[in-house]
Amino acid sequence: AQSVTQLGSHVSVSEGALVLLRCNYSSSVPPYLFWYVQYPNQGLQLLLKYTTGATLVKGINGFEAEFKKSETSFHLTKPSAHMSDAAEYFCAVSRGGTSYGKLTFGQGTILTVHP
Amino acid sequence: KAGVTQTPRYLIKTRGQQVTLSCSPISGHRSVSWYQQTPGQGLQFLFEYFSETQRNKGNFPGRFSGRQFSNSRSEMNVSTLELGDSALYLCASSQIAGVVSYEQYFGPGTRLTVT
Numbered sequence: 500a501q502s503v504t505q506l507g508s509h510v511s512v513s514e515g516a517l518v519l520l521r522c523n524y525s526s527s528v529p530p531y532l533f534w535y536v537q538y539p540n541q542g543l544q545l546l547l548k549y550t551t552g553a554t555l556v557k558g559i560n561g562f563e564a565e566f567k568k569s570e571t572s573f574h575l576t577k578p579s580a581h582m583s584d585a586a587e588y589f590c591a592v593s594r595g596g597t598s599y600g601k602l603t604f605g606q607g608t609i610l611t612v613h614p
Numbered sequence: 615k616a617g618v619t620q621t622p623r624y625l626i627k628t629r630g631q632q633v634t635l636s637c638s639p640i641s642g643h644r645s646v647s648w649y650q651q652t653p654g655q656g657l658q659f660l661f662e663y664f665s666e667t668q669r670n671k672g673n674f675p676g677r678f679s680g681r682q683f684s685n686s687r688s689e690m691n692v693s694t695l696e697l698g699d700s701a702l703y704l705c706a707s708s709q710i711a712g713v714v715s716y717e718q719y720f721g722p723g724t725r726l727t728v729t
Contacts, residue, residue: 541722607657
């Protein structure tokens, strides 16, 4: 079985500060990893994904994440927070192959950005 | 291309009733997945359909069912509604090319309230 743990249900940063959202996963097979963002009353938007290849993945809106197999982590970072980054962020894992369409999500981290 | 569309966006039902939710995937996407989002349980996978066949299934009771049509549109049905079924139901579609699956794109969701 796969699982995802997001450390910290709420993270608060100042505008311009580093954003770091933590995600650890558990998977018996090489994982496919994703970060999604959800704004109020909206669906999920894909920020970035890791499938194979380069372990540092760049996404939209200046976000990036690094896949660290030894630490079973896939933390999301952004060098400088913007007010528009305030939202809820979800880390997700899938097994790939015919199970690619089954995502297992973490509990989410609400990011607050202060002026 | 138009995004994933879900209808209706909001729905209020009474305990014991049944409900059908609809999802139209992005043109060319043949895989459709459904998720339930609640404050207590977070995002949970319901099922995935590909080429009119259920390919993956989550841990939900048999009251939750779905189907996919030849044009890839999908519906999910919940029978004998319970208060705990109140949730945001999200649909996601993805492109399949041979054995390669691509990222999931989410719709805005259907907010179901059971009274």
